[in-house]
Structure formats: C-alpha cells, structure tokens
Amino acid sequence: MKGNQSIYNLKNNGFCFLPRIFSDLDIQKSRKGLWHVINNKYETGRQPENRFWDPGDDPYSIIKIDKPHLCNQSVWDLITNKTFGKLLAKATKADSIQIWHSQVVWKPQSKNEKGNAGWHRDSQYWPFWSRRGLYTAWIALSNVTARSGPVRFISGSNHWDDIKGMDFFNQNIISQEKVLNKTKKKQKIVSAMLKMGEASIHSSTTYHSSLGNEEKNPRIGMVVHFRTEKARIMKIDRSERNYLDQIKDPTIAPIIYKKI
C-alpha cells in the first residue's frame, strides 16, 4: 500500500491507509482466535454480540460476527494495541479513541453473490451516534488483492447526501450500482489492497462495499468501529440507550488512546 499512504485523507476522500502496525505473531494469533470464534469456541467464556453465520452454513458465503473481541484474548489484544490507538488518533486528529463495536468479516472463496457486501455507509446503522467523530478501521489479517474482494471506497462520498437503497446485506451490487450511477455520475472507486498487518480507516459517511473472493485463501478483515471525543450521542429511545450503555464498560468498549 506504500505510495497510497499519503495520497488519500479522511477529510477529503473519506478514507486513508495506515502503515503496517501488526507483527506476524499478532496476525497469526488473532486469525486463529477468530477462527475459534467462527466455530463457536469462545476462549474467554463470553459470547459475541451477534452471529450472521454458523458452522454448517454455506462455506462459500461471507462470515460476519459482531464483537468477536469479547470472545478471544488474542483478538482483544490485536485491537487494543497501543501503537494502533496512537495512529488512529493521529489520523483522526483526536485526543481520545474508544472502540465501541467490532466485527470480523471473513470471506472464504466465494460463489455467486454470497461473498458480496453491498454499498453502504456505516452511519446508516447507527442512528444513536452523530456522524462526526465516528470511524471504522479495517485491519487486514490476510494479504488483500484485487481478486480477493477488497473493500472499495468511493472517494469523496463522505460529503454526499444519503442515497436510498444502499445496504451492507444487499448482495445484489449490480442493482445498487444502477441506483448509484443514476444519483452520482462521477465516482472514483479506490480498492483497499492491503498487505497483512496494514489497515485502512474510513469515516462513518463514506460509501463502501466489497465483491466476492476469487482466491482460494480466505480474505480476512477485523473491523474496528471507534469514536473520538467529537462523537455525540443523539436523541435515542430506551433500547438504544440500553445498547449504548456498553460504552461505560471498559471490558466491552476499551479506550485505546488518551492524550495526556
């Protein structure tokens, strides 16, 4: 990802790339940890928040599990890495970084549309958060190539109005792109081809998606949703309030950087 590190920035493009942060050992341990979580083995005794795939389900389909960092120490250690926290703070010009959510998106070799993640912006799923101060870091736990279904960002889409019909869970990307092309004539799409241990960051309003993995080896992303001190809680109902109460618990929502 070398040359690209300085080309893109969060403010103008809505995404940026970080240099390699994690060691081979970090990667190996967290890949193993995530594989355990995928297979219902929860080393810490804690369950993930949500599972969208279970053993026995289609082995060619995208595997998404929410908050795997609760279930496995190596996954927890990966995302709470101090250097990672510092780099997130530097990229977002923030004084504090709190992880409030995570997911593993593990993409085995895909068949049909089953490996697709539809176009969306993360903020559409988070009505309880302001759009400001909310970001996602995507850590590559495998080498991500053009053929393995990289995350693709639309440059500058962080400044767009909402577009109806976009959704992570809609795997019919062709139909979504018809809508996108009608709404926005010009789009610059940038694929995040990351080496193992590198990461990207995107803002909560950046449109992104990914296509299937045409390679034999899985494409593995550890997705870290974080907030800075600029994030605000919106007017919310009781169930959303209960959900967000988790941010008061450092064993669920660790603060990984604080300026001193």
Ligand SMILES: O=C(O)CCC(=O)C(=O)O
């Ligand atoms: O890993 C993917 O393909 C999609 C990830 C995603 O939607 C995200 O990082 O917000």
